Amino acid sequence: MNFPIKVIDACCEVREKYKKPEFIIGYRLSPEEPFNPGLTMDETLKFIKVLVTKPLQYIHISQWNFFKPARRGKGAGEERLKLIHNETKGKVALIGCGGLRSESDLNKALDTGFSEFIAVGGASMINKNLGILLKENKGNLIELEIDPEHREKYDMPDNLWNLSIQGINYYPPVKGKNTKRLDV
Numbered sequence: 001m002n003f004p005i006k007v008i009d010a011c012c013e014v015r016e017k018y019k020k021p022e023f024i025i026g027y028r029l030s031p032e033e034p035f036n037p038g039l040t041m042d043e044t045l046k047f048i049k050v051l052v053t054k055p056l057q058y059i060h061i062s063q064w065n066f067f068k069p070a071r072r073g074k075g076a077g078e079e080r081l082k083l084i085h086n087e088t089k090g091k092v093a094l095i096g097c098g099g100l101r102s103e104s105d106l107n108k109a110l111d112t113g114f115s116e117f118i119a120v121g122g123a124s125m126i127n128k129n130l131g132i133l134l135k136e137n138k139g140n141l142i143e144l145e146i147d148p149e150h151r152e153k154y155d156m157p158d159n160l161w162n163l164s165i166q167g168i169n170y171y172p173p174v175k176g177k178n179t180k181r182l183d184v
Contacts, residue, residue, distance in 0.1 A: 001047055008054050026058035026095075027051055031080045032071060041083060042073035048084055052091040059084075059094055060119065066098035066109045081114035095119050101126070101172070103139025122172035125164065128155045145173045 008027060015023045029047070033039040051059055061084055070076050075083040081096045088094045096115035100106050101123040109118050124130045126143050133141050147153065148165045156164065167177035 001050065004047075005050060005054075008051075008056070012055050024057045026056055026060055028060035028062055030062050031084060032073075034071065036072070040073035041070040041075055041080065044080075045074055045083060045087060048087045052088055056092050058117070059088055059092055061094065061096055061115070063098040066096055066100055066105075066114075066118075067112075068098065079112070079114060082112070085114045093117060097121065101144050102142055103134060106134070125154070125156065125160075126172050128153075145175045146171075147175050149175075 004027070008025070011025050015021070015025060029044070030039075031044045032041050048059065061081055063080065066081065068080055069078055070080050070083060081094070085094050094115040095117040096109065097119035099122075100109055100118060100120050106118060106120070106123075109115075120130065123142065126146055127133060130142065133139060146164055151161060154161065164171040165174055167174045167179040169179060173179055
């Protein structure tokens with residue numbers, strides 16, 4: 001925990017030194033590791049308790065599944081984001097993410113109240129106009145998979161495109177490929 005706290009403190013000191021209160025500082029972390037020994041929710045929650053004492057504007061929880069329950073440690077079986085939000089609520093904004101692709105997924109996540117903000121990765125890679133579709137109540141037009149036959153629809157550099165259409169776990173689903181998602 002010492003190293004990331006020293007980095008946060010150094011960033012905050014620079015922000016103060018240059019009198020830039022508008023400079024946003026946040027921290028992104030994955031809450032739990034699937035293997036044992038590995039990072040547990042107990043350790044994550046201890047870290048979160050320290051993070052909320054720092055002058056951060058947000059904490060971003062990166063995970064594959066927004067609704068993923070904790071595996072072990074405090075709150076095992078309860079949603080990770082819920083446990084973390086119990087520690088952050090009213091102290092710092094929490095950003096949650098994980099496998100949210102459809103309008104229904106996003107609304108379900110928002111309705112939990114587990115985080116102040118929702119982040120999307122894969123959905124915005126597939127739908128470069130995701131925000132517009134949601135704003136204009138056209139959620140039914142959100143695509144859930146990359147169509148490898150229509151590259152022109154996607155605004156991806158060559159390397160990202162080539163990796164994406166391979167159907168690797170870390171990228172959005174691809175039409176015609178059965179990618180088994182890792183349980184992390």
